Amino acid sequence: MDNDLNKSIYSYAEEITDEDVITFYDAAKVLLNGLDCIICRESAADIQGYSNGGFRHQIYVYSEKEFNLPYVKCFLVKNLNKIPFIDFEGVKVSPITNAIIDMLSNNETDTQVLYEAFADYYWENNESYNGLVIPKNLKKKAKHYMEEGILFYE
Numbered sequence: 001m002d003n004d005l006n007k008s009i010y011s012y013a014e015e016i017t018d019e020d021v022i023t024f025y026d027a028a029k030v031l032l033n034g035l036d037c038i039i040c041r042e043s044a045a046d047i048q049g050y051s052n053g054g055f056r057h058q059i060y061v062y063s064e065k066e067f068n069l070p071y072v073k074c075f076l077v078k079n080l081n082k083i084p085f086i087d088f089e090g091v092k093v094s095p096i097t098n099a100i101i102d103m104l105s106n107n108e109t110d111t112q113v114l115y116e117a118f119a120d121y122y123w124e125n126n127e128s129y130n131g132l133v134i135p136k137n138l139k140k141k142a143k144h145y146m147e148e149g150i151l152f153y154e
Contacts, residue, residue: 009056012071024053029091031071037061038085038092040075041106042113044099047088050124051116062094096121097132104138104145118149 013027021027024046028039043060045051058073062083066074077083085092094102100117103109122129127150134142 007057007070009059009071024056025089025091028059029089031059031069032061032091035061035063035067035072036080037063037067037072037074038080038083038094040094041099041102042110044094045096045103045113045117047091047093048096048099050096050099050120051113100132101135101138104134104141114145115148115152118145119152122146122149123153 009024009027009031010021013021013030017030019026019030021030024043028043028047032039038061039047039059040062041060042051043056046053046056058071060073060075061067062077062080063074064077064080066076084095084098086095087093096117100114100121103114103117118129121132125131129146129149
């Protein structure tokens with residue numbers, strides 16, 4: 001397996017399995033097998049269906065150590081046990097509320113994923129942002145995405 005950062009995670013997954021790799025979840029399950037990590041940020045939105053996915057070069061994860069794999073971008077944490085997660089069909093994933101906050105906190109976030117995540121959250125929660133607690137320092141930035149999220153699918 002080479003370290004070509006122009007390859008998609010799907011290409012890497014297909015190299016190590018005979019199974020069909022159709023979704024982002026399929027690729028993540030194959031590529032992260034046996035790694036102690038939690039899928040986060042844009043990748044968490046992709047897995048949970050809060051974005052339309054797309055061509056991804058890496059899966060974003062929280063971990064206590066660097067994996068040095070071309071298809072995994074590790075965000076190091078001191079204690080993985082203190083990071084909230086849900087079990088999504090056998091894969092640890094940041095809850096969408098945490099993923100949204102993490103994406104808002106990062107200036108390198110794929111803004112298309114943020115638009116989609118806010119829109120999908122709004123529609124999935126009966127046209128409401130109830131349950132999405134935005135930290136004070138991110139409220140102004142979030143307001144823009146919340147307003148756009150309401151209009152996104154109209």
